[in-house]
Amino acid sequence: MAAKDRREALIGAAIRVMVRDGVTKATTRAIVNEAGMPLGVFHYCFDSREELLQQVITRITDSSSAAARKTFAGEGDLRSRITKSLDVFWEGVELAPGEHQVGYELTHYALRQAGFEELARRQYARYLEVHEELLMAAATSAGIRWAAPVPVLARYLNAVLDGVTLFWLVDRDSERSREVLQLTAEHLMTLAGRPTPLPG
Known part of the structure; x- marks a missing residue:
């Protein structure tokens, strides 16, 4: 998956987690789990x-x-x-x-x-x-x-x-x-x- 597509998937996953569980529970781990990606991908796609x-x-x-x-x-x-x-x-x-x-x-x-x-x-x-x-x-x-x-x-x-x-x-x-x-x-x-x- 291209880096752009990974970013898009993580943004979509973040929104789903926030809508379902709230912003405070949208940790990086919760977001990558929602996206079905390893944690390292998050830091590859986003600086923070x-x-x-x-x-x-x-x-x-x-x-x-x-x-x-x-x-x-x-x-x-x-x-x-x-x-x-x-x-x-x-x-x-x-x-x-x-x-x-x-x-x-x-x-x-x-x-x-x-x-x-x-x-x-x-x-x-x-x-x-x-x-x-x-x-x-x-x-x-x-x-x-x-x-x-x-x-x-x-x-x-x-x-x-x-x-x-x-x-x-x-x-x-x-x-x-x-x-x-x-x-x-x-x-x-x-x-x-x-x-x-x-x-x-």
Whole structure:
């Protein structure tokens, strides 16, 4: 098996262990056992457990954002694209709640472990990067400028999605959660400023 394939297998095994048993129990030995590999392979593929955890964060983030990117690349006006992307995000939450719970566990784990704090900072920097990318893509496709700075909107959107997801993990009230997302879409539309002037 190529080194790239081994890395992919270990990342997948790490996510399965974390979803099933929690982040604290996802030791290197537990991960290689899940992947059916000897312990030495782990150290061949990753410099540290922290590097693997960063790859897990990236994988979970990219997985949830890929569908949203595809939605924005499709047809429809700004309102429908925003609504559809939030719907797609929510479908991902309900289909893979364990992965989203792992995301929160990784944050708290990193903040509690000396030397791992940077992992949490990179995790949320990645979230903001994705949100900023989607907001700028939405503005470009609709030919508008946001009435608030994109970094602020990205942080706002991340805070809303974090809150509604965590709340749903606790009470599993899908109806109310979707109503919150609809309210968020409506609020974002009020921040869609004047059309971008055409050049010339």
